[in-house]
Amino acid sequence: MTANTEFPDGFLWGAATAAYQIEGSPLADGAGASIWHRFSHTPGRVADGDTGDIACDHYRRFRDDVALMRDLGLSAYRFSISWSRVMPDGTGAVNQRGLDFYRALLDALGEAGIAASATLYHWDLPAALEDRGGWLNRDIASWFADYAEVCYRALGDRVALWATLNEPWVVVDGGYLHGTLAPGHRGLFGARRAAHHCLLAHASALAVGRAQGLKNLGVVVNLEPKHPASDSPADLSAARRADAYMNRQYLEPLLLGRYPDELAAIYGEAWSEPSPADMEAIRAPLDWLGINYYSRSVVRADSAAWPVGASRVKQRQCTHTETDWEVYPAGLEETLRAVHERYSAPPIYITENGSAFYDPPTATEGLVEDPLRTAYLRSHLAAVRRAIAAGVDVRGYFAWSLLDNLEWSLGFAKRFGIVHVDFATQRRTPKSSARAYSAIARSNGSDV
Secondary structure, three states, rough: OOOOOOOOOOOOEEEEHHHHHHHHOOOOOOOOEEHHHHHOOOOOHHHOOOOOOOOHHHHHHHHHHHHHHHHHHHOEEEEEEEEEHHOOOOOOOOOOHHHHHHHHHHHHHHHOOOOEEEEEEEEOHHHHHHHHOOHHHHOHHHHHHHHHHHHHHHHHHHOOOOEEEEEEHHHHHHHEEEEEOHHHHHHHHHHHHHHHHHHHHHHHHHHHHHHHOOEEEEEEEOOOEEEEOOOOOHHHHHHHHHHHHHHHHHHHHHHOOOOOHHHHHHHHOOOOOHHHHHHHHOOOOOOEEEEEEEOOOOEEEHHHHHHHHEEEEEOOOOEEOOOEEEOHHHHHHHHHHHHHOOOOOOOEEEEEEEOOOOOOOOOOOOOOOOOHHHHHHHHHHHHHHHHOOOOOOOEEEHHHHHHOOOHHOOOOOOOOOOOOOOOOOOEEEEOOOHHHHHHHHOOOOOOO
């Protein structure tokens, strides 16, 4: 570190997005449909009937968005690749025009001096693969490996950081357990299979990358502390189960080669012990680990809360975002230190951290003041700084999100962007949080 900053030299200051949330043009130029295209076009699945058909129109406006990032002084950009844009059927034929889009984006980032962090899977499975079982089909590990190999070979020389999966817990909990996210399945047996197959797919993509000599491979998990609502044995046990289900279900296989003991009771008859060969593949060493952090949960024992037996207790004295998540920056430091102390973790990047607060649909006189989001960013970056001072190897931070976008099943009403988007005109307006973050990035964190 330099004498005047508490963030490491070369620390990446970035922002993050996801393909279906911003790109629009989901079927353009030979692309195939994804499960999110199908899900959003199913009545009642997404708030207000919103879809990603246009979204932020990034597919056509990406050069302007890269210029915007350059003007903000960002040194990195995290985005995801749409599997069905590259391989319309999920397997087999490659859509050259889809790859050309990502090549052009990466070239623009390179010209702007912005490092690229590319995620292979951010929830938008090709619909054609869903019709073959999707994440319930063990063959998805080999399908994903083939897709990863295509992307690595075509784009690898332009990408600084590769992530295999984004937030497998959300893929499974929303898409296969509760049915609130695409593809909309419900059930313990499917959730358990999907969770294990996500990790196998990660392992297969990692192996393909290693075979090509790549040394910049990681995976992204979303983590949050689970605090007991009281010191009662029941609440303490509930917090351990909640932690095992959300956090350790993915961390421990990836970093220790085993699943938490609590999962057998949570999944019940749906649980089956994985093979040693599977676990050995899943725990292959990572070059880096991505952590997405938004909030914590205070939980109590609740036998009606299927399947974990733990329900959230809202902390009404605290600030909450528009998505009803408690603002709790201390949880980010706690999470980083816990991962550092409990596991032999590789270097860490904060791959998502952000908040949804009310912003007007239209910017007034080119200004959007968002003091709550600005305070959120500052307080969480201060938590990162404390974790680094305590010895955690954190190498970068990506604000979620660069742009207001389609917040999945919540539609366009929940705005996470540091840049305001008028969805009627597609006009971009940096918010006050963007200006504050720009100053922080340019000073390498000395302005936190």
